[in-house]
Amino acid sequence: xxxxVALLWVxxxxxxxxxxxxxxxxxxxxxxGELRDVVPAAFVHFGFDHLAANSVPLLVLGFLAALSGTxxxxxxxxxxxxxxxxxVWLTAPAHSTTGGASxxxxxxxxxxxxxxxVDRRVGDIVVGALVAVVYGSLLWGVLPTAxxxxxxxxxxxxxxxxxxAFAFRRPRDERETxxxxxxxxxxxx
Numbered sequence: 001x002x003x004x005v006a007l008l009w010v011x012x013x014x015x016x017x018x019x020x021x022x023x024x025x026x027x028x029x030x031x032x033g034e035l036r037d038v039v040p041a042a043f044v045h046f047g048f049d050h051l052a053a054n055s056v057p058l059l060v061l062g063f064l065a066a067l068s069g070t071x072x073x074x075x076x077x078x079x080x081x082x083x084x085x086x087x088v089w090l091t092a093p094a095h096s097t098t099g100g101a102s103x104x105x106x107x108x109x110x111x112x113x114x115x116x117x118v119d120r121r122v123g124d125i126v127v128g129a130l131v132a133v134v135y136g137s138l139l140w141g142v143l144p145t146a147x148x149x150x151x152x153x154x155x156x157x158x159x160x161x162x163x164x165a166f167a168f169r170r171p172r173d174e175r176e177t178x179x180x181x182x183x184x185x186x187x188x189x
Contacts, residue, residue: 001062005055008101011043012051020046026099027085029092038085044099054101057135061108064127068115072168079167080107080160087156098150102141103157109138110161118169 015022025040045051066073084103092098112131116124142155 001059001066004062005059008043008045008051008055008058012045012048015044016048023097023099026097027088027092028097029089029094034089038089039081041085041088041099042081042101042104045101046099050100054105057105057138058101058108061105061112061131061135064112064131065108068124075168076111076161076164077104077107079164080104080111080157083107083160083163084153084157087159088150088153091152091156092150096150098153100150100153102150103153103160105157106138106141106154107157107161107164109135110158111165112161114162114165115169118165121170 011022022044023046025037025044026046027037027041028034045054062073062077065076081104084107088098088103109131112124113128116122116126116128138154139158141149142151142158144151
């Protein structure tokens with residue numbers, strides 16, 4: 001996660017040095033050619049303040065989500081990025097451009113909140129509860145309350161995280177699937 005966040009900072013430095021040339025990789029809605037920017041949009045930010053606001057939650061939530069395995073984590077993030085980017089592409093206001101890792105932050109938040117209940121694992125439920133306590137105020141970000149903030153990216157990222165929790169749920173423990181059948185009573189006449 002530290003490497004990912006460092007990459008985001010390097011990209012923003014390149015963006016600033018190039019006169020914000022990387023900002024063109026944000027998503028502009030309902031333009032077919034912009035579908036190619038759905039993934040890169042999660043890596044570009046519109047200024048260092050924007051990136052700073054995403055860095056710590058991305059580090060913390062990403063670290064917690066990655067503890068369940070790198071392959072699963074990457075698959076979860078891909079679902080979140082696609083859901084958030086496509087949601088923005090479909091619903092954002094015309095003539096806007098959306099970028100940044102906040103959709104991923106919201107998606108990881110939704111994933112961590114949901115994962116424990118889907119997997120029926122007490123440890124993951126506890127992690128989800130702690131995440132809710134620390135980052136629960138994030139949920140206000142899915143509402144259209146602040147001009148210039150993509151609530152669409154937040155909302156669809158969150159929904160992508162919840163969907164990923166279901167899509168990548170762990171198989172039931174062998175003990176549950178191979179439990180002996182209950183003894184059956186013979187029919188009594």
